[in-house]
Amino acid sequence: MTQSLLEIDKLSVTFQLPTGAVTAVKEVSLSIAEGETLALVGESGSGKSVTSTATLRLLPELAQTQGAIRFDGEDLLAVTPRRMRRIRGNDISMIFQEPMTSLNPLHRVGRQIGEVLTKHKGLHGSAKRRRVLDLLQQVGIPEPERRIDSYPYELSGGQRQRVMIAMALACEPRLLIADEPTTALDVTVQAQILDLLKSLQAKYGMAILFITHDLSIVRHFADKVCVMRYGEVVESGPTHEVFDAPRHDYTRMLLDAIPRGRKIPAPADSPVLLSARDVKVRFALKKRLFGKSDYFDAVRGIDLSVRRGETLGIVGESGSGKSTLGRALLRLLKSEGDIRLGETDLSALDKSGMRPLRSRLQVVFQDPFGSLSPRMTVGDIVSEGLKVHHPELNRRQREAEVIAALEEVALDPGMRNRYPHEFSGGQRQRIAIARALILKPELLLLDEPTSALDRSVQVRVIDLLRNLQQKYGLTYLFISHDLSVVRALSDDVLVMKEGQVIEQGPTEQLFSAPRETYTQALIKAAFLDDDAA
Structure with missing residues (x-):
């Protein structure tokens, strides 16, 4: 048998809080050999990140640990702080989410990578x-001589993640802990990062502890899997065994948590609700000499139409113009071109002209925690639109509407006096949907509404969303980089790149026979070949 590089033996982590003790990790045991990849999977709150943080001895002081974490035979929970600092960053490195x-x-970024080299390599x-x-060249950063002097905000999401990888690999560690390193990335960038990690692993022979909730990645990337739930490992084994013959009900639930089925088409005689012709959005950049400005064309002459009851999926990588187009169609951004809601010409209306129409056009954003006021109760958040658009309603009538809206999204109306932080991510997204539906x-407009959620919650x-659409004949503009979700929800799909539409058509036709190389690359990177039909 191959000797373990990292061995976690009956690790328990308990947090001593003012309200009492909370055990986040319960007798977790796992092992990783040199050159091996172990995926630690489970939903939010399962204890994955606490386990990895304990490995690096980075838990807060209120955490108490029991058990053993042996790295190359040395118990990390027993070594001195000075010895741990030598191990951390030098022998074990971490990439954060x-x-x-x-x-x-x-x-x-060059200075930040250099700090690791100064501290550990002198x-x-x-x-x-x-x-x-x-290092920048190894991780695929273009023009490293120029990017070495860039600030993080000057880099794309994928480039920033590559910088984090360069920093983690600076001292050629024997163990790399990757905590959700691809969650916020587009599918093509995600595939590039995974390929990069694999190639660097082969070059350095390092072990990888890969933490994720995306099982489609695990199937392609990991040698072994540990499934966690409520702080415990409920199943573990070689990846192909766990995927092909899962033993635990929870593992089977996670594997089945793939968006399935296809959307029921809208009636053939449904009228066009939203249409757009030659929509353009241009942003002014810094001014040059003589008062002239540079411009960035974010959306470049797009045509589309959506019938009542239909869903138009809008896909593409970050920076392709998806969200900008969505906001322009709802007149939340200044744009050129013709935009119509039914027979109403939206492009001819100013702010005051649009105000009476706002109740007909609503938005659900990507991050419900960021879009819900932390100072307002859920009841106040959901009813806020009623106060603006229906001032004739009294308090009792508004409360009745709030109760009905919360019940519609399967939330207990009795929780309407709580605040957003008291809810899970999936519940907060339901609150955001209720806020939109109440009008x-x-x-x-659904802008990445499921990207921050666990698969089962997704x-x-x-x-x-499907049930609400069927019940009320809602029309959706669904923006996402998660192609499996788009496929499950959309009638038609529009593929964007650099502000332009490069391909569009009926969902099944586009997914089964994409014409453009870019669309083919998106579908391949999304591992859709594993998804059920």
Whole structure:
């Protein structure tokens, strides 16, 4: 048998809170050999990240640990803080989920990578700079001589994640912990990052502890899998065994949590609700000499139409113009071109002219926690639109509407006096949907509404959206980079790249026989060959 590089033996982590003790990890045991990839999977709150953080001894002081974490035979829970600092970053490195919050926005990326080399390898000056350039080149950063002096905000999401990988690999660690490293990335960038990690693993022979809730990635990437739930490992084994013959009900539920089925078509005689012709959005950049400005064309002459009861899926990578187009269609951004809601010419209306129509056009955003006011109760959040658009309603009537809206999205109306932080991610997204539905809109713009959710929660939200659409004849503009969700919800799909539509058509036709190379690459990167029909 191959000797384990990392061995976690009956690890338990308990947090001593003012309200009492909470055990986040319960007697977890796992092992990883040199050059092996172990995927730690489970939904939010299952204890995945706590387990990895305990491995690096980065838990807060209120956490108490029991058990053993042995790295190359040495118990990390028993070593001195000084010895742990030598191991951390040198022998064991970590890539975090959100690089923008992990990288210092005030320092150039070259300096941040260089700090690791100075601390652990004693490199300075030109030797350090050469090593940083080499690392940037290894992780596929274009023009490393220029990007070494860039700030994090000047890089794309994929480039920032590559910088995090370069920083983690600076000292050629023997174990790399990757905590949801691809969650916020487009499918093509996600595939590139996974390929990069695999190639670097082969080059350095390092072990990888890969933490994720995306099982389609695990199937392609990991040698072994540990499934966690409520702080415990409920199933583990070689990846192909766990996927082909799962033993635990929870594992089977996770594997079945794929958006399935296809949308019921709208009636053939449904009228066109929203149409657009030659829509353009241009953003002014910094001014040049003599008062002239540079411009960025975010949306470049797009035509589309959506019938009542239909869903138009809008897909493409970050920066392709998806969200900008959606906001322009709802007149939330200044644009050129002709936009019509039924027979009403929206492009001819100013802000005051649009105000009476706002109740017919509503938005559900990607991050419900960011779009819900933390200072307002759920009842106040959901009823806010009624106060603006239906001031004739009294307090009792508004409360009745709020109760009905919460019941519509399968939330207990008794919780309407709670605040957003007291709800899970899936519940917060339901609150956001209720806030939009209470005004009885005709059109909903859904901007990445499921990307921040676990797969099982995603499926429930998708089912909810389908049911509401069938019940009320709603029309959706569904923006997403998750192609499996788009396929399950959409009648037609529009593929965007660099502000232009490069392909569009009926959903099944586009997914089964994409014409454009870019569309083919998106579908391949999404691992849709594994999804059920």
